[in-house]
Amino acid sequence: MAVSAEDPNLFDPFGIGNATNEWCCLLKAAQEMRDSDQEMMETLMEPDGPDPVTLSPESAAKLRSIAKLMRSLDLDPVAVRTRHPEAMRQLEAACLGCQNRSRCARALWAGTAADTYRDFCPNAVRLDQLRNA
Structure with missing residues (x-):
């Protein structure tokens, strides 16, 4: 007996495998959002960090992006802010x-930023300097 394309998967007739995959993707996205929110709070609480009163949601998102990019390059944003506060201010301003x-x-979402940031990031030179320091 031939199985048509319209028949359900014989090994997963209820679609549990697909549902599990979708659930895992949602959990991963929620974890990334929680990590970004936590990092943003840490950044805002630092004494030399940006002023949270004047930060728009778009600006906050951009600052989360630079921190995420830095982590993808094995740079710790908090350590950079502590050791090189002026460099961090320049990174944030450019971002x-x-x-x-x-x-x-x-x-960043695709996980390719560490390989491609030099093509589009205004901070590429500064980031490379920090990586080589």
């Missing part, structure tokens, strides 16, 4: 003025 937010967000 806040960046016009490539969507490309950056896509690369």
